[in-house]
Amino acid sequence: MGSSPLPFLSSLLLLFLLTLPTSNATLHRAKLLTSELFAGPQPSSPTAYFEVARPIPLPKTKPCSTLVLQHNFGNTYAKPPVTALYKPPSHCPLHRPPSAVVLEWSAACRGRQFDRIFGVWLGGVELLRSCTAEPRPTGIVWTVKKDVTRYSSLFARPHTLAVYLGNVVDQTYTGVYHVNVSLHFFFDSSTHRRPPPASPVPDFASPADLILPVSRSLPSNDGLWFLVQNFSDIQKKKLAVPANTYRAILEVYVSFHQNDEFWYSNPPNDYILANNLTNLPGNGPFREVTARLDGEVVGAVWPFTVIYTGGVNPLLWRPITGIGSFDLPSYDIEITPFLGKILDGKPHEFGFGVTDALDIWYIDANLHLWLDSKSSRTVGNLIKYEAPEFMSSLVSKFKGLDGRFKTTASRQISVTGWVKSSYGKITTHFFQRFDYENQMQFAGNGSIQVVKQTIDFNHGTYTKHPSSILHSEQVHQNFPLYMYTGTTDQVNDTYSLVSNITLGFNEKKFSGERFGFSFSSLRNLQNGQGNMKVKGNLVTNGSGSTQQVYRYESTVGCYFRNVSSNNYTILYDETEKSCAKASPLGAGLFLAARWPPFPARRTSLATEIYKLKNGD
Structure with a gap:
């Protein structure tokens, strides 16, 4: 996927595929294109692709919209990002905070092309990956x-x-991406911010007052993201935060x-070395992204396994694309408890690394960043602070390629x-708990690979004011x-590939504050089955x-939605937008009986709150 490989890189992949022994072709996932001779039944109009997602809840008012960028992306690899000057549109009343803002990316393309990763930044702040x-x-x-x-605050x-x-x-990659980027601002007088309570406390539901980019700066012949190239590579940037920050x-x-696009299917190094497959991706299937502040780990990301639109079998993602492929998830890490270390006005180092x-x-x-308008400091x-190294284990048993x-x-x-501001002394507790399991099997002399993986991620924030609980x-x-891939009929540069995939993103969330609480539950599950005949790097x-x-x-x-x-x-495509709301009782039960069940050693947010209250 998505790192926009050059034609010569594809040629190298193809050359390597041609030299593989017939037994282990499934171990290498080369980039594939759909042949011009095979693209399914040809419609008279363009095909609309989509990622299944919940419609954004918006006010029932007409948006105030502006086109920010229009561009045709042709030969743009390893060239500077396309830029445009954003100015607050004069026809939008941005002197007051909007009720909602929506970024819209619309694109069209014709011909043949790989999947390409892209990013959208405003003032260096990434809005969309x-x-x-x-x-x-x-x-x-x-x-x-x-x-x-x-x-x-950016707009x-x-x-x-x-x-x-x-x-x-x-001549081979003919697709040019024709793109429009727009912003839609919604203003709803009925949803103005709630009046301040008698005892002023911060509103944790409001957007941040300031957002600082922890990214590379323009100009650049790439995106503004940092490039982490191996397990020892720590990418860093120094920032100074305002002295009146309270959250x-x-x-x-x-x-x-590239080599880690399918990290969850990478075999361990000892398997690769034993079978002399040294040109194949390795380091096993576990990856952890760590976020660091002045060299100390402040949080981790165990990423969701996004499969891009050309991944495994490109025919699976037409027109329904993989979960997260059109809007990759971002991950929040509460670093408020560390503010006392960086409120000195000096630059501090934010860094990122990836295990293995x-x-x-x-x-x-x-x-x-949330700023105290009534105080300068x-x-x-x-x-x-507790952040021991992750614990891991590997049990392996193999003979040859199986x-x-x-x-x-x-x-x-x-x-x-704790942070003391004009709101008083506010104590914040943040925790993350991860569990990971990956079972991988090779059979048929390496021609079949099965991966079963689960990532469980439990995290929470609890914020306490001397007078009350502000936010939890x-x-x-x-x-x-689940991923099954099997390769058969490999002769020279031609082979057949069968693939079955199950991919899920499930989430339960409980939020509570002085003004009420909310509870949500998401179950998002995809199943895909496909087979294809491949010649070279073309699906024929x-x-x-x-x-x-x-x-x-x-x-x-x-x-x-069921599609x-x-x-x-x-x-078929069945959609239902109106149904019974989740029961408030469900929100209360969430802390006591969660789905899926956790190991006994895990504790709920209720336990964390009790421990914090009692100084445990």
């Missing part, structure tokens, strides 16, 4: 709409908008490419600190993955079917 759709001769279109209300002032989409156009969240963007990384990972972050102190491997890992991070949030995410024949069920329930509403496709054609 995404992957292009792979086109067909008759053309495709797609639209991504993202809620960017949390970046509201009131002029900034440079930068878009990097590294594309290659020549800070580090939002991290992550994507993986292979070339290449793209990582950057946005530092969201806040003070703070770190009370407790074998089984089981990799497990776990990690806990817990930190507590607990999130549990579960990322299941095959089929792909995808089924997806998306179910979201919350205290404010719900959304359900299926086969070879560019939608077989």
Whole structure:
């Protein structure tokens, strides 16, 4: 995927594929294109691709919209990002905070092209990380709409908008991406901020007052993301935070490419060395992204396994794309407890690394800061910090190219600190707990690979004011993955590939504050089955079917969609936007009985709150 390989790189991949023994072709996932001779039934109009997602809840008012950038991305690989000057549109009343802001990316392409990763930055702050759709001769279109209300403070002032989409156009790769980037501002007088309470306390539901980019600066012949090339590579940037900051969240963007695009299927190094497969990706299937402040780990990301639009079998993602492929998730790390260490007005170092990384990972972050308008300086102190190294194990048994491997890992991070501002002394506790398991099997003399993986991620924040509990949030995410790939009929540069994939993104979230609480539950599951005939790096024949069920329930509403496709054609598409709201009782029970069940050693947010209250 997505790192926009040059034609010579594809030639190297093809050359390597041709030299593989017939037994282990499934171990190497070369970049594939759909042959012009095989692109399914040719429609008279472009095919609309889409990622299944819940519609953004918006006020029932007409948006105030502005086109920020329009560009045709042709030969843009290893060239500077395309830029445009963003100015607050004069016809939008941005002198007051908008109720909602939506970024809209709309694109069209015709011909043949790889999937390409791209990013959108405003003032160096990343707003969207995404992957292009792979086109067909008759053309495709797609639209991504993202809620960017949390970046509201950026839109009131002029900034440079930068878009990097590294594309290659020549006789083989003919697709040019025609792109529009727009912003839609919504203003709803009925949803003005709540009046301040009698005892002033901060509103933790409001967007940050300031966002600082933890990314590379223009000019650059690439995106503004940092490039992490191996396990020892730590990418860093120094920033000074305002002295009157009272809350800070580090939002991290992550994507993986080239040798680590399919990191979750990489076999251990001892298997590769024993079979003399030294040119294949290795280092096993576990990856951890660490965020660091002045060299200390302040949080971790165990990333969701996004499969890009050309991944495994490109025919699976037409027109339904993989979960997260059009809007890659970002990950929030509460660093408020560490503020006492960086309120000295001096630059401090923010860094990122990836455990066992292979070339290449793209990582950057946005530092969201809440400022005390009634004070020129806040003070703070770190009370407790626990971040032991992750624990991992590998059990392997193999003979030749066949074998089984089981990799497990776990990690806990817990930190507590206080910040004193005009709001008083506020204590914040933040924790992360991870569990990981990957079972991998090779059979048929290496021609079959099966991967079963689960990532469990439980994290939460608890904020206490002397007078009350201000804010509490607990999130549990579960990322299941099943992947079967089998290679047969390999003769010279031709082979057949069968693939089956199950991919899930499940989340339960509970948030509580002085003004009420909210509870939401998401179950998002995809199943795909496909087969294809490959000659060189071209898919010459095959089929792909995808089924997806998306179910979201919350205290404010719900959304359900059940959709299926086969070879560019939608077989059925059932949508329901109105249903019974999630029961408030469910929110209370979430802390006591969560899905899926955790090991007994785990504790709920309720336990964390009790411990914090009692100084344990």
